[in-house]
Amino acid sequence: MPKIVVNSDLASAEIYLHGAHVTHFQPRGAAPLLFVSKASVFREGKPIRGGIPLVFPWFGPHESHPEAPPHGFARLREWQIESCESRTDDSVRLVLALSSDESTLQQWPHAFSLRLVVLVSNGLDMTLEVKNTTNADFTFEEAMHTYFAVSDVRSITIDGLAGVEYLDRADNGTRKKQGGAAIHIASETDRLYLNTTGRVTIHDPTMRRTIFVEKESSNATVVWNPWIEKARAMADLGDGQWIPMVCVETANARDCAVTLGPGHTHRMTSRIGVAG
Numbered sequence: 593m594p595k596i597v598v599n600s601d602l603a604s605a606e607i608y609l610h611g612a613h614v615t616h617f618q619p620r621g622a623a624p625l626l627f628v629s630k631a632s633v634f635r636e637g638k639p640i641r642g643g644i645p646l647v648f649p650w651f652g653p654h655e656s657h658p659e660a661p662p663h664g665f666a667r668l669r670e671w672q673i674e675s676c677e678s679r680t681d682d683s684v685r686l687v688l689a690l691s692s693d694e695s696t697l698q699q700w701p702h703a704f705s706l707r708l709v710v711l712v713s714n715g716l717d718m719t720l721e722v723k724n725t726t727n728a729d730f731t732f733e734e735a736m737h738t739y740f741a742v743s744d745v746r747s748i749t750i751d752g753l754a755g756v757e758y759l760d761r762a763d764n765g766t767r768k769k770q771g772g773a774a775i776h777i778a779s780e781t782d783r784l785y786l787n788t789t790g791r792v793t794i795h796d797p798t799m800r801r802t803i804f805v806e807k808e809s810s811n812a813t814v815v816w817n818p819w820i821e822k823a824r825a826m827a828d829l830g831d832g833q834w835i836p837m838v839c840v841e842t843a844n845a846r847d848c849a850v851t852l853g854p855g856h857t858h859r860m861t862s863r864i865g866v867a868g
């Protein structure tokens with residue numbers, strides 16, 4: 593499958609045209625930030641397991657068509673390269689594009705054009721642009737479903753979501769409120785935090801690093817780890833592969849879905865990197 597490989601003084605990165613899927617980001621002098629499953633398939637019509645899957649235009653299972661691909665079709669389509677440029681500050685800017693077509697219109701009856709703008713420097717900035725090319729409003733969900741590489745998910749803590757309301761998708765979507773302390777992962781965790789725009793940090797004492805996730809125009813954050821049984825049951829993840837990963841996802845979904853007017857463009861940005 594075709595991919596763009598970036599090697600600069602600041603970082604290295606890889607992004608597949610399949611799904612405009614970032615599978616590698618490593619700031620110079622740091623360990624890779626992203627987890628990719630060794631059992632992932634790289635095949636048309638299948639999502640890559642790990643890296644930064646793009647979720648659009650619905651989050652999770654389709655609300656009325658169970659046969660539709662979970663998390664929408666954007667991560668299953670071949671995107672086009674619009675531009676690739678290295679800049680005087682040693683950063684590299686990539687733009688990939690995807691527009692609606694017969695196939696997408698059958699799954700989601702709205703015309704759109706997407707652009708993913710990726711800026712590789714000592715951090716990774718990604719902006720998903722959604723343009724409504726119809727003559728009426730439409731409402732969509734989206735996410736950068738980022739899989740972070742950690743030493744052991746049981747030994748990390750996640751800060752930045754204290755007091756935030758969330759839908760507990762591991763408990764029938766029950767609405768709950770996050771306590772004040774840092775988040776520890778000690779079982780299957782699948783939480784869609786709502787109306788939250790703040791910076792989230794993943795503290796990994798074993799790797800002696802803190803990863804940050806900052807965002808703009810995103811009002812939801814998802815924290816996910818499949819834990820033992822779910823990981824074992826996923827052919828493209830596998831036994832024990834829940835340990836070295838955690839997802840902290842920059843999203844707009846459910847109560848925080850986006851309604852976009854005709855001709856308008858929405859831009860959601862996520863910036864990840866190593867703090868300090």
Ligand code: TA6
Pocket residue numbers: 639652662663737761782814816839841
């Ligand atoms: O973001 C968490 C989640 O919605 C989980 O419920 C789980 O389904 C995960 O995404 C992975 O989804 P996928 O379709 O990539 O297997």
